Amino acid sequence: MRSRLMALAGVSAVVLAVGTVRAPAVSASPGDCRGGWFCVWEHYNYEGSFVTTNQSLSYVGNGFNDKATSYWNRTSWYVTLYPDAGYRGGCMMNSIPPGGSSPLLPAHLNDKLSSYTITPHAIC
Numbered sequence: 565m566r567s568r569l570m571a572l573a574g575v576s577a578v579v580l581a582v583g584t585v586r587a588p589a590v591s592a593s594p595g596d597c598r599g600g601w602f603c604v605w606e607h608y609n610y611e612g613s614f615v616t617t618n619q620s621l622s623y624v625g626n627g628f629n630d631k632a633t634s635y636w637n638r639t640s641w642y643v644t645l646y647p648d649a650g651y652r653g654g655c656m657m658n659s660i661p662p663g664g665s666s667p668l669l670p671a672h673l674n675d676k677l678s679s680y681t682i683t684p685h686a687i688c
């Protein structure tokens with residue numbers, strides 16, 4: 565019984581690690597974006613508060629909604645940005661390939677992001 569509980573605890577820890585969301589920090593820089601994670605910043609040139617996850621995020625949170633201005637995809641998957649929560653509102657742009665980054669989203673996409681998916685293949 566004890567070993568089974570320990571095993572269950574181990575599974576929970578793994579799930580929590582995969583689902584970890586760090587957001588938003590008061591300030592950040594590209595150096596704060598961990599390898600294997602997707603990072604998006606409030607301001608131009610990877611500055612200001614940021615949100616980072618290693619899996620899809622159905623809502624960036626009230627404090628970060630419609631604020632994203634720069635991004636860096638350090639995952640090995642594709643990241644697709646959406647203007648509405650729950651991956652709605654249509655693709656904002658082509659899916660971001662692994663390693664893709666931008667210090668400044670185009671004006672019509674700036675301060676619009678509400679959710680994003682991280683998937684093995686490009687969605688858009």
Ligand SMILES: [Ca+2]
Nearest residue numbers: 606631632633
């Ligand atoms: Ca912004």
